Amino acid sequence: xSRHDTEQDQLETIxxxxxxxxxxxxxxxxxxxxxxxxxRYWQSYTFSKAAEASSVxxxxxxxxxxxxxxxxSREARRLMQEQPKSPYAGSAALMLANFHLQAGDVEDxxxxxxxxxxxxxxxxxxxxxxxxxxxxYMQQAxxxxxxxxxxxxxxxxxxxxAKANVDYVAALVALxxxxxxxxxxxxxxxxxxEQAQPDLRNLASIQxxxxxxE
Numbered sequence: 001x002s003r004h005d006t007e008q009d010q011l012e013t014i015x016x017x018x019x020x021x022x023x024x025x026x027x028x029x030x031x032x033x034x035x036x037x038x039x040r041y042w043q044s045y046t047f048s049k050a051a052e053a054s055s056v057x058x059x060x061x062x063x064x065x066x067x068x069x070x071x072x073s074r075e076a077r078r079l080m081q082e083q084p085k086s087p088y089a090g091s092a093a094l095m096l097a098n099f100h101l102q103a104g105d106v107e108d109x110x111x112x113x114x115x116x117x118x119x120x121x122x123x124x125x126x127x128x129x130x131x132x133x134x135x136x137y138m139q140q141a142x143x144x145x146x147x148x149x150x151x152x153x154x155x156x157x158x159x160x161x162a163k164a165n166v167d168y169v170a171a172l173v174a175l176x177x178x179x180x181x182x183x184x185x186x187x188x189x190x191x192x193x194e195q196a197q198p199d200l201r202n203l204a205s206i207q208x209x210x211x212x213x214e
Contacts, residue, residue: 073099080115090121094128101136110136127153127162131169138173146173164189164196168204175207184211 076092083089093116100109113136116129130149137146150173153166171186190196190204 076112085120087122087125090116090119090125093119093121094125094132097129097132106136106140123156124162127156127158127165131165134169134173138169138176141176143173143177160193160195161197164193164200167193168200171204171207175211180211184208187211 073096076096079086079089079092080096093112097109097112097116100106100112110133113129113133117126117133119126130153134146134149134153137143137149150166150170153162158166167186167189171183171190174183174186187204187208191201191208193201196204
C-alpha cells in the first residue's frame with residue numbers, strides 16, 4: 001500500500017468521524033463557550049453589585065456617625081430592599097433598628113430586626129437580632145415574646161460563646177420577672193463559661209454576687 005493510499009484512508013476515516021460526531025463536538029464547544037462567557041458575566045455582575053453595596057454602606061456609616069436619621073433610614077432600606085443577601089444589608093438592618101430605638105420608634109425597630117431574622121443573612125447576625133429583640137420585649141414587659149426569642153435561640157446549635165450571650169439575656173429576662181433563683185443560675189452559667197467574652201463573664205459574676213447578697 002502506497003503512502004498516498006494510507007493518507008487517503010486516514011482522511012476518509014476523519015471525514016467519516018466528522019460526519020458522525022462533528023455536529024455534537026461543535027455543540028459541546030459552543031456550550032462551553034457560552035457557559036464560560038456566562039460565568040465571566042456573572043462574576044462581573046456580582047463584583048459590581050458588591051461594590052455598589054459597599055459604596056451605599058459607606059454612605060450609611062457616615063450618616064450614622066453624623067446622626068442623620070433620614071439618610072440612615074433611606075440608605076439602610078435601600079440595601080435591605082435591593083440587595084437583601086448582601087452582608088451589608090444585615091448590618092444596615094441592625095443600624096436602622098438602633099436608630100429607631102434612639103428615636104423611640106420601638107415598633108419600627110422590631111420590624112427591622114424581624115426583617116433580619118427572616119432574611120438569608122448569616123446565622124451570627126440573626127442571633128444578634130434575636131438577642132436584641134429579646135431585650136426590647138423585656139423592656140416592654142412582654143416577657144412571653146422575650147422568652148420566645150430565647151427559646152428559639154436555644155433550639156439552635158450554639159457555639160459556647162453564643163450560648164453565653166443567650167444565657168446572659170435570659171438571666172436579665174428572668175431577673176426582670178423577679179425569678180431570682182433562675183436568674184442566679186443563668187448568670188452562673190455565663191460566669192463559668194470559659195468561652196464567653198471576659199467582660200461578659202465579669203459582668204455576670206457581679207450580677208450573680210449582687211443576687212447572692214440579696
